[in-house]
Structures are given as structure tokens and as C-alpha cells.
Amino acid sequence: MAxxxxxxxxxxVPQYLNKAIESVINQSLQNIEIIVVDDNDPxxxxxxxxxxxxxxxxxxxxxxLKHPHNLNGAVARNTGxxxxxxxxxxxxxxxxxxxxxxxxxCFDLLETSSDLIAGVYTxxxxxxxxxxxxxxxxxxSGNYLLDTLACTFMFCTGSNIFVKKSVVDEIxxxxxxxxxxxxxxxxxxxxQSYSLEAIPEVLVIKNNENMNLPNVEKMIDIKKQxxxxxxxxxxxxxxxxxxxIFHSQYLQIAEAAQRTKNYxxxxxxxxxxxxxxxxxxxxxxxxxxxxxxxxIKR
Numbered sequence: 685m686a687x688x689x690x691x692x693x694x695x696x697v698p699q700y701l702n703k704a705i706e707s708v709i710n711q712s713l714q715n716i717e718i719i720v721v722d723d724n725d726p727x728x729x730x731x732x733x734x735x736x737x738x739x740x741x742x743x744x745x746x747x748x749l750k751h752p753h754n755l756n757g758a759v760a761r762n763t764g765x766x767x768x769x770x771x772x773x774x775x776x777x778x779x780x781x782x783x784x785x786x787x788x789x790c791f792d793l794l795e796t797s798s799d800l801i802a803g804v805y806t807x808x809x810x811x812x813x814x815x816x817x818x819x820x821x822x823x824x825s826g827n828y829l830l831d832t833l834a835c836t837f838m839f840c841t842g843s844n845i846f847v848k849k850s851v852v853d854e855i856x857x858x859x860x861x862x863x864x865x866x867x868x869x870x871x872x873x874x875x876q877s878y879s880l881e882a883i884p885e886v887l888v889i890k891n892n893e894n895m896n897l898p899n900v901e902k903m904i905d906i907k908k909q910x911x912x913x914x915x916x917x918x919x920x921x922x923x924x925x926x927x928x929i930f931h932s933q934y935l936q937i938a939e940a941a942q943r944t945k946n947y948x949x950x951x952x953x954x955x956x957x958x959x960x961x962x963x964x965x966x967x968x969x970x971x972x973x974x975x976x977x978x979x980i981k982r
Contacts, residue, residue: 686717686745688787689770689849693760694778695723698734700891702741707781707889709743713788718743719767720778721760722750758858758866765857772803773849779891780843786887790846793881802878803847806887808840813893823882829875830925833914834932835868841890842867851878859913864906872914900941900949907933924961931960935967942974 690708694701701720708718720738724731731750738748749763761775772791776782790804797804807821820840831837839845845867855873862869874880911918911933918926938953954971957963963971 686770687713687715687791688772688774688846689717689719689764689768690774690776690787691719691721691761691764691768692776692778693721693723693757693764694734695730695754695757695760697730698737698778700779700893701734702737703781704776704778705741705746707783708776708787709741709745710784711782711787712785713791716745716787717768717770718746719764720746720748721764722748723754723757723760724751725753726750756860756863758862759860761866762857762860765852768849771849772846773852774846776843777841779893780841781889781891782843783887783889787846789883789885789887793883794846794848797881800878801881802851802874803845804881804883805839805844805846806883807885808844808888808890809886810840810890810892812891817892819886821884821886823884825880825882827875827879829872829917830921830928832868832871832875833918834929835865835910835936836932837868837871839867839871840888843890844888845870847874862906862909864903865910869910869913872917876917900937900944900946903940904937907937927960931957934960935963939970939974942971 692701692704692708705718705720708716722731722734724734738746747767749767751760751763765773772794774787774790786806790806793804794801805823807819807823809816810818810820820838822838828837851874855870858866859869918929921929934953934957938950938957941947941950941953954963
């Protein structure tokens with residue numbers, strides 16, 4: 685049995701997958717297994733390139749699973765979980781990387797943690813085109829149910845989730861119906877019963893190469909699905925906490941609409957956010973900044 689099972693779902697051309705796998709192979713903690721789940725359709729170039737890459741790596745700890753067709757990232761993680769034998773589970777997006785001591789430090793911390801702790805998250809580093817543009821280490825141990833319901837909990841990336849296998853089994857893994865907000869949905873169910881420990885050190889690298897702007901209409905559908913699922917929890921909260929959740933969710937839609945120059949939709953959701961307690965000075969300044977950026981690009 686492995687100490688840690690690292691699950692790497694992959695979709696699309698495996699441009700960064702080799703570096704992701706190498707960052708796991710080179711971990712200081714070596715009693716691990718690496719489960720790559722290929723979510724590409726079988727007859728695609730992406731599947732062929734992924735197969736070629738995997739067969740070029742010689743490591744008995746590497747296991748390669750292939751979906752019969754594209755199913756989505758949440759399902760891919762569940763496919764990996766079904767095969768995992770590790771005491772702990774670590775997730776890694778196929779374009780991200782781990783620092784060398786990531787798994788060892790997370791493992792050591794959880795080995796001495798209480799039963800009320802589900803997992804650990806760490807500081808992270810954001811890169812684009814190989815250059816660091818942001819470092820985040822202000823991570824703190826605790827229960828972040830409220831912030832996760834509001835989608836404001838800063839855990840950087842799904843690659844920063846390291847949890848006990850027993851807890852993952854208890855909550856039945858990921859909800860495969862979620863095409864986005866999969867990590868938040870997963871964490872809400874964890875925070876209903878458990879907390880996370882934090883290591884304020886950069887141990888995850890998030891390669892933020894995808895600069896595609898979000899489809900706001902799809903984003904609205906995702907938010908509706910998310911809030912509907914957790915409405916029974918939200919209804920039990922006090923009024924201020926409810927307002928915080930809806931304020932944050934509406935604001936995220938408004939800012940996405942503003943970035944994509946859908947000003948009518950942006951105004952609508954800025955108003956909805958404002959109705960849940962007003963806009964802070966910082967939020968007003970961000971709105972002006974988005975408007976200014978779009979004006980410059982004209």
C-alpha cells in the first residue's frame with residue numbers, strides 16, 4: 685500500500701503533463717503511486733500523444749487509466765480514486781507541478797493530526813510562460829465552510845488538495861454532475877465535518893497558461909447549480925452570512941461579465957451584489973479598473 689496516491693486527470697494535448705509527472709516522480713517521499721486518468725476521446729490526437737508520453741516513462745509506480753470517451757474532470761478524479769490504494773490522496777492538474785518536498789511535508793503533518801482534520805493545503809506559486817507573477821503563502825488552518833460556499837476560499841488550485849483517503853471515501857468523492865466548481869463543491873462537503881491544516885510554504889506551482897475569458901452564461905448556470913445544491917446549508921446560516929455568500933457569488937458573475945464587455949449583464953449582477961450589503965471601496969475600484977482596461981483595449 686502506498687503512503688500517497690497522486691491522481692492526475694488529463695484532457696487535451698499533454699503539453700505540460702510530462703513536467704507534472706516528473707514533479708511527482710522526483711518527490712522526497714517515494715512510497716507513492718501515480719494514477720494518470722486520460723479523459724480524451726479515444727480517436728483524438730490528444731489521446732495518441734498522451735499514450736505516447738506515458739509509454740515513454742519507465743516507473744512501476746505509474747498507472748495509466750483511459751476513459752472510453754470524454755466524461756469530465758470530476759469523473760476522471762473519481763476514476764482515479766476507485767483505483768487508489770494510498771492512505772492519503774493528492775490531486776494534481778496536468779499542467780501544474782509539485783515542489784520536491786510537497787508530499788512528504790503534507791504526509792508528516794497529517795500523520796500527527798487529529799481525527800477532526802481531513803487534509804492539508806499549502807502556499808502556492810502562480811506562473812505564466814515560465815515566470816512567477818504571484819506567490820501566495822497566507823494560508824491558515826481552519827474550517828472555511830462559509831468562504832467555500834461563497835467561492836472566496838483561497839486554496840489556489842485543485843492541485844493543492846491533499847486529503848485522507850478515509851474522508852474522501854466517506855463523502856463519496858466528487859460530484860460528477862459538476863463541470864466547474866468541482867473543487868469548491870468537494871470542499872464544502874469536507875468542511876461540513878472537518879477542517880484543514882495549512883503549511884505556509886510554497887509547495888505547489890500553478891501554471892496559469894489558459895487566458896480564455898469565461899462564458900458568463902455558463903458561469904451563471906454553474907452558480908445556480910452550486911447554490912441550489914447547498915441551499916439546505918445556506919438556509920441554516922444567519923442573515924449576514926447569507927448576504928456574504930450571495931454578494932460574493934453575484935460579484936464574481938458581474939466581474940466576469942465586465943471583463944468580457946457584457947456591460948448590461950455586468951450592471952445587473954453588480955446591482956444584485958450591491959443589494960446584498962453594498963460594494964466595498966475595493967470592489968468599486970476593481971469595477972472601475974475593469975472598465976478602464978476594456979476602454980484602453982478599444
